[in-house]
Amino acid sequence: MKVITKNFTIESRKKIDFIDITNSVEDVLREVEVVEGLVTIFTPHTTTCLFINEDEKRLMDDLEKMLEKLVPIKGNYFHDNVDDNAYAHLRSILLSTSISIPVSGGKLLLGTWQNIFLAEFDGPRKRTYIIQVMGA
Amino acid sequence: MKVITKNFTIESRKKIDFIDITNSVEDVLREVEVVEGLVTIFTPHTTTCLFINEDEKRLMDDLEKMLEKLVPIKGNYFHDNVDDNAYAHLRSILLSTSISIPVSGGKLLLGTWQNIFLAEFDGPRKRTYIIQVMGA
Amino acid sequence: MKVITKNFTIESRKKIDFIDITNSVEDVLREVEVVEGLVTIFTPHTTTCLFINEDEKRLMDDLEKMLEKLVPIKGNYFHDNVDDNAYAHLRSILLSTSISIPVSGGKLLLGTWQNIFLAEFDGPRKRTYIIQVMGA
Numbered sequence: 001m002k003v004i005t006k007n008f009t010i011e012s013r014k015k016i017d018f019i020d021i022t023n024s025v026e027d028v029l030r031e032v033e034v035v036e037g038l039v040t041i042f043t044p045h046t047t048t049c050l051f052i053n054e055d056e057k058r059l060m061d062d063l064e065k066m067l068e069k070l071v072p073i074k075g076n077y078f079h080d081n082v083d084d085n086a087y088a089h090l091r092s093i094l095l096s097t098s099i100s101i102p103v104s105g106g107k108l109l110l111g112t113w114q115n116i117f118l119a120e121f122d123g124p125r126k127r128t129y130i131i132q133v134m135g136a
Numbered sequence: 137m138k139v140i141t142k143n144f145t146i147e148s149r150k151k152i153d154f155i156d157i158t159n160s161v162e163d164v165l166r167e168v169e170v171v172e173g174l175v176t177i178f179t180p181h182t183t184t185c186l187f188i189n190e191d192e193k194r195l196m197d198d199l200e201k202m203l204e205k206l207v208p209i210k211g212n213y214f215h216d217n218v219d220d221n222a223y224a225h226l227r228s229i230l231l232s233t234s235i236s237i238p239v240s241g242g243k244l245l246l247g248t249w250q251n252i253f254l255a256e257f258d259g260p261r262k263r264t265y266i267i268q269v270m271g272a
Numbered sequence: 273m274k275v276i277t278k279n280f281t282i283e284s285r286k287k288i289d290f291i292d293i294t295n296s297v298e299d300v301l302r303e304v305e306v307v308e309g310l311v312t313i314f315t316p317h318t319t320t321c322l323f324i325n326e327d328e329k330r331l332m333d334d335l336e337k338m339l340e341k342l343v344p345i346k347g348n349y350f351h352d353n354v355d356d357n358a359y360a361h362l363r364s365i366l367l368s369t370s371i372s373i374p375v376s377g378g379k380l381l382l383g384t385w386q387n388i389f390l391a392e393f394d395g396p397r398k399r400t401y402i403i404q405v406m407g408a
Contacts, residue, residue: 001137001273001408003308003309003310003376003407003408005308005374005376005381036139036141037139037270038139038174038176038268038270038310040310040372040374042372042373042374042381043383044381044382044383044384044386045383045385045386046324046325046326046383046385046386051229051233052182052229052233053182053225053228053229054182054225056215056218058213058214058215058217058218058222059214059215059218059222059225059226061214061215062211062213062214062215062222062225062226063226063229066207066226066230070206070342071338075334077330077334078330078331078333078334079328079330079331079333079334081330082328082330082331086330086331086334089325089326089331089334090331090334090335090338092325093323093324093325093335093367094230094338094366094367095229095230096232096368096371097323097324097371097386098371098372098373099232099233099234100176100178100234100236100372101178101234102141102176102178102266102268104139104141104268109141109178109180109266110180111179111180111181111182111264112180113181113182114180114181114182114233128383130374130381132310132374132376134270134309134310134406134407135139135270136137136139137273172275172277173275173406174275174310174312174404174406187365187369188318188365188369189318189361189364189365190318190361192351192354194349194350194351194353194354194358195350195351195354195358195361195362197350197351198347198349198350198351198358198361198362199362199365202343202362202366206342230366231365231366232368235368235369235370236312236314236370236372237314237370238277238312238314238402238404240275240277240404245277245314245316245402246316247315247316247317247318247400248316249317249318250316250317250318250369270406271275271406272273272275
């Protein structure tokens with residue numbers, strides 16, 4: 001049973017950004033040679049999140065619009081007196097900071113249309129995410 | 137330490153459907169004889185999700201109504217020019233594609249009122265979910 | 273490879289409450305001496321949830337306001353004929369019942385501003401959460 005944990009750094013390109021990180025997860029899995037196990041991806045920030053869905057440009061535009069409707073950037077937030085990014089924290093809470101994906105037969109069990117994204121809500125900035133593989 | 141991964145197929149019955157899959161998870165756990173460990177459930181689609189809550193008919197009606205309010209089926213979505221199901225992708229992002237449940241003393245540590253659901257947002261269709269048990 | 277599972281009990285102080293449980297997770301990790309592994313936190317209730325974000329008073333007020341906007345306490349819910357807390361179940365579905373955090377070098381890989389919260393939506397009550405550490 002192995003536990004391998006790796007840190008990755010990326011640069012988000014704008015205030016709100018959805019970055020496909022699937023390749024880095026596939027690369028780690030190939031490198032560590034775990035055949036049966038679990039991959040956990042984690043983002044150690046309070047204004048980013050992780051999600052899985054289709055990498056389709058118009059869908060990402062819809063997602064940005066949906067988040068703006070549910071948790072608008074300008075929203076009379078109390079936390080904006082501390083730091084002008086309450087919406088980014090709230091979106092991060094609404095979505096998630098970790099995702100888990102089973103590995104079997106040496107393959108990440110993502111569906112055909114599933115990609116893994118890091119969502120930036122307070123960019124552009126340098127960001128980190130962690131990929132952990134546990135298994136044998 | 138064992139890692140057992142199993143695929144399940146179900147048929148959703150309508151466009152929006154919440155299917156209680158708790159029994160299949162309990163069955164797998166009994167079969168694999170893991171006493172201490174972790175169960176991960178994963179859905180490999182981009183228009184379904186997984187959640188845990190009470191299996192109560194009226195609550196499921198409330199959930200359908202809440203999702204229609206937050207992410208309506210008809211919403212002037214850009215992705216609807218590609219495929220007429222943007223709302224289903226967005227709901228899947230808003231909720232989650234994986235859940236983790238600890239196992240101890242041979243038991244899934246679900247609370248009394250907790251059941252595990254697969255949510256269909258673009259049915260009726262044949263759907264898959266993966267149950268992985270890791271432990272000893 | 274060890275799997276250690278511990279139960280914790282806390283008392284929420286009001287109807288809607290966000291309780292920082294980070295210290296208990298750090299304590300368990302120190303106690304079990306797992307250097308490389310995964311921590312899973314799970315809440316076995318249908319009207320609580322878990323999330324990670326900054327422990328900042330005004331942000332928690334914003335979160336309460338956001339949830340009241342998205343899933344109001346009074347909402348003409350069908351489930352309220354069964355039990356007067358449909359909003360609490362729905363919020364629990366919208367957020368999450370489990371979180372996963374990688375451990376490496378004996379440390380929980382939380383970011384500088386990240387804290388772990390149990391969210392109470394139907395308090396004040398005695399509540400339980402489970403911390404599981406798997407690793408070596």
